[in-house]
Each structure stands twice: as structure tokens, then as C-alpha cells.
Amino acid sequence: MTTMPSPTRTTLLSLRGVSKTFGAVNALTDIDLDVDAGEVVAIVGDNGAGKSTLVKVLAGVHQADSGSITFDGSDVQIADPSAAIHLGIATVFQDLSLCENLNVVENLFLGQELSPLRLDEVAMEVRSWELLRQLSAKIPTVRIPIASLSGGQRQTVAIARSLLGDPRVIILDEPTAALGVAQTAEVLDLIERLRERGLGVIMISHNMEDVRAVADRVVVLRLGRNNGEFDAHTVSSSEVVAAITGATDNVVTRRRDRLQNLEEQSGMASSHDGKETT
Amino acid sequence: MTTPTTTPPRTAALDQSDERLRQSEGLRGALKSFLDSVRAGDVGALPVVVGLLLIGTIFQALNPVFLSSGNLVNLILDSCAVGVISLGIVCVLLVGEIDLSVGSVSGFTAAIVAVLFVRHNVNWVLAVLIACVVACVIGLLYGVLLTKFGMPSFVSSLSGLLAFLGLQLALLGTQGSVNLPFDSKIVGFAQLDFVPPWLSYVLAALAAVALFLSGYETMVRRRRANLSARPLNLLVIRSVALLIALELLFWYLNQDRGVGWMVVFFVTLVLALNYAITRTRWGRSLLAVGGNAEAARRSGINVRNVYWSAFVLCSLLAAVGGILAAGRLASANLSSGTGDVNLNAIAAAVIGGTSLFGGRGSAFSALLGTLVIAAIASGLTLLNLDSSYRFVITGLVLAIAVAIDSLARKSRVSHGRA
Numbered sequence: 001m002t003t004m005p006s007p008t009r010t011t012l013l014s015l016r017g018v019s020k021t022f023g024a025v026n027a028l029t030d031i032d033l034d035v036d037a038g039e040v041v042a043i044v045g046d047n048g049a050g051k052s053t054l055v056k057v058l059a060g061v062h063q064a065d066s067g068s069i070t071f072d073g074s075d076v077q078i079a080d081p082s083a084a085i086h087l088g089i090a091t092v093f094q095d096l097s098l099c100e101n102l103n104v105v106e107n108l109f110l111g112q113e114l115s116p117l118r119l120d121e122v123a124m125e126v127r128s129w130e131l132l133r134q135l136s137a138k139i140p141t142v143r144i145p146i147a148s149l150s151g152g153q154r155q156t157v158a159i160a161r162s163l164l165g166d167p168r169v170i171i172l173d174e175p176t177a178a179l180g181v182a183q184t185a186e187v188l189d190l191i192e193r194l195r196e197r198g199l200g201v202i203m204i205s206h207n208m209e210d211v212r213a214v215a216d217r218v219v220v221l222r223l224g225r226n227n228g229e230f231d232a233h234t235v236s237s238s239e240v241v242a243a244i245t246g247a248t249d250n251v252v253t254r255r256r257d258r259l260q261n262l263e264e265q266s267g268m269a270s271s272h273d274g275k276e277t278t
Numbered sequence: 279m280t281t282p283t284t285t286p287p288r289t290a291a292l293d294q295s296d297e298r299l300r301q302s303e304g305l306r307g308a309l310k311s312f313l314d315s316v317r318a319g320d321v322g323a324l325p326v327v328v329g330l331l332l333i334g335t336i337f338q339a340l341n342p343v344f345l346s347s348g349n350l351v352n353l354i355l356d357s358c359a360v361g362v363i364s365l366g367i368v369c370v371l372l373v374g375e376i377d378l379s380v381g382s383v384s385g386f387t388a389a390i391v392a393v394l395f396v397r398h399n400v401n402w403v404l405a406v407l408i409a410c411v412v413a414c415v416i417g418l419l420y421g422v423l424l425t426k427f428g429m430p431s432f433v434s435s436l437s438g439l440l441a442f443l444g445l446q447l448a449l450l451g452t453q454g455s456v457n458l459p460f461d462s463k464i465v466g467f468a469q470l471d472f473v474p475p476w477l478s479y480v481l482a483a484l485a486a487v488a489l490f491l492s493g494y495e496t497m498v499r500r501r502r503a504n505l506s507a508r509p510l511n512l513l514v515i516r517s518v519a520l521l522i523a524l525e526l527l528f529w530y531l532n533q534d535r536g537v538g539w540m541v542v543f544f545v546t547l548v549l550a551l552n553y554a555i556t557r558t559r560w561g562r563s564l565l566a567v568g569g570n571a572e573a574a575r576r577s578g579i580n581v582r583n584v585y586w587s588a589f590v591l592c593s594l595l596a597a598v599g600g601i602l603a604a605g606r607l608a609s610a611n612l613s614s615g616t617g618d619v620n621l622n623a624i625a626a627a628v629i630g631g632t633s634l635f636g637g638r639g640s641a642f643s644a645l646l647g648t649l650v651i652a653a654i655a656s657g658l659t660l661l662n663l664d665s666s667y668r669f670v671i672t673g674l675v676l677a678i679a680v681a682i683d684s685l686a687r688k689s690r691v692s693h694g695r696a
Contacts, residue, residue: 061576082578097576101569101637102562110566111577116559122499129292140296147690161577 011070012037012200013058013089013169018067020053027053029224031067035169035200040191042215042232043204046244049221051204052094055173058202059091060084072168082111090167094174094204096158104128104142104149108161131160136186151178159187169200176210188214208237222246291506308512318693325682326630326646329675333650337657344657347534354531355468357652358544359384359603360619364626364644365551366595369588371627372555374568374636375431377420377592379438380623384600385615386446387413391464391601392456392610393449402463409597416442417593421586431589439620447612455611458604467543468605472536478528481542486521490514540602545645547595552641564588568637599623618669622651625672629679635687650675 013035020028028050035041045051056062058069060078069076071087078084084091098107105121105128114120128142137156139149146154155178162170172191176184191214194201205211211218215232220243228243316324337344363380370377387409394405420438423429450456458465473481493513500507531537555561566574567584575581603619604610628634629650630643651672658668 059576080578081576082580085578091576093576097570097573099566099569099573099637102565106562106565110562110574111579113559113562119557119559119562122496122503122505125293125505126503140299141293143293148693 010037011035012072014070015058016068016070018054018057018064018069020050020057020062020065026224028057028064030226031221031224032226033219035202037168037200038195038198039217040195040201040203040215042211042218043202043221044206044208044211044218044240044244045221045227048223049244050224051221052173053224054221055091055093055171055202055204058084058089058169058171059093060089085111085165085167088166088168089171090162090165090169091171092155092158092162092173092175094177096154098146098154098158100147101145103145104132104139104157107146107157108164110161112165127164128160131163132156134163135160135190136182138183152180152183155179156183159190167199169202170194171202171204173204174206175203176205176207184210208240211240212237220244292504294506305509305512305515308508318689320686320690323631323640323642323646325679326643326650329629329650330646330653333653333657337653337660341657341660343660347530347532349656349660351531351534351536351538353652353656354541354649355538355606356656357648358538358540359468359599359606360622360626360651361544361599361644361648362547362602363596363599363619363623364630364648365547365641366592366599367623367627368551368632368639368641368644369564369595370431370592371632371634372564372568372636372639373585373588374571375424375585375588376624376634377431377435377589377596378620378624379416379435379442380592380596380599381615381617381620382439382442382446383413383416383593383596383615384603384619385610385613386442386449386600387597388600388604388610388614389446389449389456392458392604395462395464396456396458406464406601409601410594413593413597414590417590418586420593421582421589424589425582425585443616446615450610450612455609457609460608464601464605465608468538468540468602469608471539473539473542475528475532475536478532478537479525482524482528483521485524486517489520490517493517540606548641548645555641560584560587565637570637596623618672621676622648622672625676625679626651628683629675631683633683633687634680635683647679 011034013033015031015033018028018031018033019026031050031054033041033043033054043051043054053062057064058078060081060083063077063079069078071089076083076087078087078089099110102110105124108128108131109124114123125142132139132142135156137153137160139153139156146157149157155175159172159175162172172187175187175191179187188210191201191203195214195216203211203215212232218230218232218235218240219226220228220230220240222244223246227246228240230240230243334345343349363384366380367377390409390412391402391405394400394408395402400408416438420431420434423434424431447454460466460470490513493508493516494510497507497510497513528537555564563574563579563584566577566579567581571581574584600615604614607614626647627639627644628647630640630645630647632639632643654671654675655668658671
């Protein structure tokens with residue numbers, strides 16, 4: 001529970017006491033979250049911790065039942081996805097939310113086409129190429145339907161789409177899950193570039209390596225509640241894992257201890273010296 | 279025949295620079311990529327054009343009157359009313375919904391116009407406007423039932439089919455039919471008004487010039503932005519082909535009565551809807567909602583309004599089609615909009631290549647599909663076969679069209695183009 005944002009930073013987005021229920025299930029309970037300009041916040045948590053629900057509340061897909069959301073200093077209601085987009089919150093969803101029957105350009109500009117009454121296809125296509133180049137995307141042509149692209153290519157298109165329209169906050173739900181080695185590095189580079197440009201980035205990931213590589217702060221959710229907040233540069237993985245699972249004695253630590261015991265018994269050092277122990 | 283508009287050092291165009299992309303330049307490239315896309319299941323209008331040629335050949339062989347000027351003039355006039363209704367069906371099919379009540383709505387609105395105009399002496403423009411407003415309300419009702427109550431359009435429009443047929447019968451009363459006077463504008467427009475021959479040739483020329491100019495403008499803008507563009511000679515060939523085809527067609531029709539103003543009206547509607555679907559944000563949102571409604575919603579599209587606009591436009595076009603049909607028959611009666619009108623309008627859109635599964639289709643499918651259906655109806659009438667055969671054959675053609683749609687969809691999936 002360490003990091004304090006440096007005083008020069010301005011808080012872009014701040015949630016206080018946000019709750020969301022689905023029927024009898026409390027998906028989110030009293031969630032607090034702050035995102036500063038030029039900061040990468042990683043949200044981690046086990047399956048069912050409420051990460052994706054939180055993303056959907058911020059993106060306007062679901063509405064919070066209670067609590068307040070402050071964006072750029074003023075209280076806001078995010079009633080629907082277009083409200084989020086107008087505020088400047090862009091989201092890359094886990095399922096990417098692309099239209100398979102439309103081509104790359106059409107998907108990139110969906111809902112924000114240039115000149116609505118006489119679509120400017122040329123300008124949109126040029127801008128699409130610029131964006132895709134910026135992401136080093138490996139997409140041969142932008143005039144084929146999304147259906148013909150691979151998972152990683154689709155991911156790049158979804159990320160490129162979030163960059164259109166100059167958002168202030170970008171939310172990435174599992175941005176590297178479907179990506180190859182090179183693309184993962186590109187996305188991590190991109191996240192750093194976004195931070196340099198002064199955007200607030202919220203990144204959801206299961207991959208602790210990615211989190212430690214780019215995040216400034218790690219926010220842990222557990223069963224729909226805040227369960228710890230760490231400085232990503234100093235925290236150890238085991239602390240985060242403990243917060244994720246809710247105890248220092250958990251399945252991950254037990255497994256690690258068991259493996260260590262095995263190694264000691266057999267006298268074979270270092271072959272199981274996995275990442276968990278660092 | 280290539281014009282160097284801006285001649286940068288011949289680097290690959292922005293959209294042709296990926297090394298995996300096969301270069302397709304010039305006429306041969308265009309032809310090759312067309313064949314490739316057909317093979318992959320992007321059949322477009324190809325089956326229906328082949329179908330029209332087949333139908334023409336068969337019926338002409340059976341009865342030489344079929345392709346005569348007089349019969350073609352009638353055939354084209356007959357297809358307009360259903361064609362306009364079918365345009366509306368294209369809109370709802372694009373968002374992945376259906377309206378089964380277009381026939382009833384067309385009959386109901388035709389009855390409104392006829393009763394107001396003939397029995398109550400209301401000005402015909404006002405009568406038409408009132409009917410159109412009623413149709414818009416009907417469309418809005420379907421939209422609200424779908425978006426607020428989650429009622430599938432299949433069910434809501436099926437109940438609408440029955441309800442509006444009932445209202446039509448109630449409105450027409452015991453007499454059961456209202457004849458429209460022959461000197462009225464509505465009948466004149468649908469039956470008697472033809473474009474003067476000289477004007478029809480001018481219109482054909484204008485169409486070809488417009489096609490060329492829009493293609494040329496796109497080409498120049500794309501070249502300037504360093505994107506690949508269609509070669510100029512392809513644009514010229516395309517425009518000249520359209521010019522020759524239209525001038526020949528109009529010349530042939532002018533041997534008889536010529537081109538009806540109703541036909542010009544229908545084609546104008548097709549072009550307008552085609553523009554709206556392909557070149558406006560609204561059209562793009564129709565396709566997006568038909569492809570993946572949740573993704574469209576998350577992109578900030580107001581999905582509810584898109585559904586509403588599609589249903590309102592569909593009912594409105596059904597009303598316009600119904601009024602044209604009444605004008606063509608010079609009467610609104612108990613059988614207006616009943617029988618096969620409903621199925622013909624839906625079949626026309628599907629036969630023309632608009633997918634029943636949503637998110638794929640074009641305004642031209644209504645034009646081509648209605649021509650197929652009108653050609654079959656006309657050919658069978660000439661052979662003195664009664665309507666039982668017509669129903670069977672139209673049903674078969676619809677089945678074939680849906681089979682082609684499904685097969686093409688499968689092929690697109692396996693070629694990664696779904």
C-alpha cells in the first residue's frame with residue numbers, strides 16, 4: 001500500500017464507492033480507483049474479481065448502481081458507451097467488439113466516421129494506414145472484412161480504434177492475451193508512448209511480467225472489492241499474488257513451497273526456480 | 279490510357295505495400311480479383327444477372343412476345359410497386375430483422391389514400407401524406423416493440439400482418455373497393471405518364487456521365503493520397519458500357535410507350551438508398567448493427583435509433599409501394615397488398631443478394647430481384663398458365679436464392695471472408 005501520485009500530476013479519473021450488482025451477486029462493492037494523467041494503472045485479480053465489470057462500468061456498457069465517478073474534476077454519469085467516448089474514455093474490450101462483416105477501415109471509424117453525410121473514404125483509409133503503421137501492424141490490406149484476420153491482427157485493429165478521436169483515458173482489457181512475442185512488445189511500447197503523451201492508461205492483465213514492465217501502480221481486486229494497491233516498481237510478485245488470492249497461504253505459495261521442498265530433498269537446485277520466487 | 283496525376287517515384291501505393299499482397303493492376307488485375315472474390319463466395323449480383331439472362335432466353339424461346347417492347351414496358355411498370363416495397367425490406371434485412379407485414383401495410387395505406395381521396399374529397403397530396411405518416415407510426419411501433427419489449431420482429435410483424443389487413447377491410451367497408459378516377463395524378467403517374475423519348479436519352483447520358491465523374495473523382499483523390507485506384511480505362515469502359523446499354527434499352531422501350539415516370543421514380547429511390555447505405559454514417563450503422571449489434575453499441579452507435587429508422591423506412595416505403603400499386607390498378611380493394619405481394623417483396627430482396635442473416639446487401643438487390651419476379655410472372659402469364667404455377671415457380675426461385683445465399687456464406691466463412 002505505498003504509492004502516492006507525485007503532486008504535479010493531475011487526477012483524470014477517479015471512482016469513489018462504485019458498486020454494481022447483477023441480481024443477487026455483488027459484482028463490485030465500494031470500488032475506489034484513481035487514474036492520473038500520464039500514469040499506467042494495472043488492475044489485477046483472479047477470475048470473477050470484477051475486473052471486466054469495472055471496465056464495462058467505465059466504458060458505459062453497464063451503469064454503476066451507486067458511487068461517484070469524477071472525470072477531469074467534474075462529476076459525470078456514464079450512461080451509455082457514446083457518453084464514455086465523448087468524455088474521452090476509449091476502451092479495448094476483451095472480446096474486441098468488432099463487426100466481422102465490415103472491413104478494417106469501417107471498423108476503425110465505426111461510430112466516428114468522417115463527414116457523416118458523404119463519407120470521406122480516402123481520408124479514413126489514409127488515417128487507418130497511419131494508425132496501423134504506428135502500431136507496426138501486420139495487416140496486408142485494410143479493405144478486407146475483419147473475419148479474415150487472425151486474433152492478433154484483430155487485437156491490433158481494436159487497439160488502433162481506441163486511439164482514434166484523441167482519448168484522455170484508454171482502458172485495455174487483456175491487451176496482450178492474443179498476441180505474439182513481437183506484437184506484445186509493440187503493445188507494451190505503445191502503452192509507454194501513451195503515458196508519455198500524458199494519457200491515463202488502465203490495463204487489465206493476468207500477466208505479471210507485462211504488469212511489472214509498464215505499470216506504475218497495481219490495483220488488486222478480489223471478489224469485487226479493493227484488495228490492495230502497490231507501487232509496481234517496488235512490489236514483489238508474491239505480495240501481489242497474496243493480495244489477489246487473499247492470503248499469504250494460498251494455492252500458489254503452497255505449490256512454490258512444495259516445489260522448493262522437492263528440490264531440496266532431491267538436491268537438484270535451480271531447475272524449478274520459477275518466476276514466482278523472484 | 280493512364281494519367282499521371284501526381285507522379286511520385288514509382289513506389290508502391292500506401293495500400294499495396296505489403297509484400298504478401300498480390301499485385302492486381304490494370305484491367306486484368308481488376309477482372310482477376312473479381313473472379314477471385316466470386317470463388318470465395320462474394321457472389322454479389324452475379325447469380326441474379328445470370329438468372330435474368332436464363333429467364334429471358336427460356337421465355338423468349340417459348341413465346342416470342344416476351345421480349346417485345348410492349349411486354350417489357352408492362353413488365354417494368356409492374357415491377358415498380360413491389361420493387362419500392364422490397365427496398366424497405368432491404369433496410370430491415372440489413373439490420374438482421376424482418377417485416378412480414380409490408381403487404382398488409384401497403385394495402386392498408388392504399389385504402390387510406392383511396393377512401394380519403396375519393397370518398398371524402400381530400401386533396402390527393404394530403405391523402406398521401408396522411409397515409410405516409412400512418413405508415414411511419416406503424417414502423418415506429420415495430421421498432422419500439424423490438425427495442426423496448428424485446429419482441430422479435432418476426433412475431434410483431436406477423437401480428438401486424440393480420441391486424442392491418444383487418445383495418446384495411448374495415449376501412450373499405452361493405453363495398454370492398456374504391457376506384458381511383460383515371461384523370462387523377464396517382465393513376466396518371468402509375469399508368470399513363472411516360473418520359474418523352476428525347477428526355478429518356480438525355481437521362482441515360484447523364485447517368486453514364488455521373489458514373490464516370492464520381493469514379494474519376496474517387497480515382498484522383500485516391501491517387502493524390504497515394505492509394506491504389508481503379509485504372510482510368512476501366513472507368514471509361516464501365517461508363518461507356520452503361521451508356522450503350524441504357525440508350526439501347528430506352529430506344530427499345532420507346533418503340534412502344536417508353537419509360538414510365540414511375541420507373542424513373544423507382545430507380546431514383548434505389549440510387550438514393552444505395553447512396554445512403556454505402557456513403558453515409560447511417561448506412562454504415564445499419565450494416566454494423568446487422569453484423570454485431572453489441573459491438574455497434576459499444577462503438578457509441580445508438581442502436582435503438584438504427585432499428586427504429588430501419589422499421590420506419592420499411593413501412594414508409596411499403597406505403598409508397600402500396601399507393602403506386604393502387605395507382606397502377608386504378609383501385610384500392612380488398613385484395614390490395616394481399617396474396618403474394620408480401621412474399622414477392624421479401625423474395626425480391628433475397629433473390630437480389632441481400633442476406634437474410636443481416637449485415638450484407640445492397641439497394642440494387644431490390645431492383646434486380648423484382649425484375650426476376652416480374653419476368654417470371656409475365657412469362658407465365660404469356661404462356662396462359664394460371665397463378666398456381668406462378669406461385670410454385672416463384673417459391674422455387676426463392677428457395678434457390680436462399681440456398682445460394684447460404685452456400686455463399688459458407689464459402690465466405692471457409693475463405694475467411696464471412
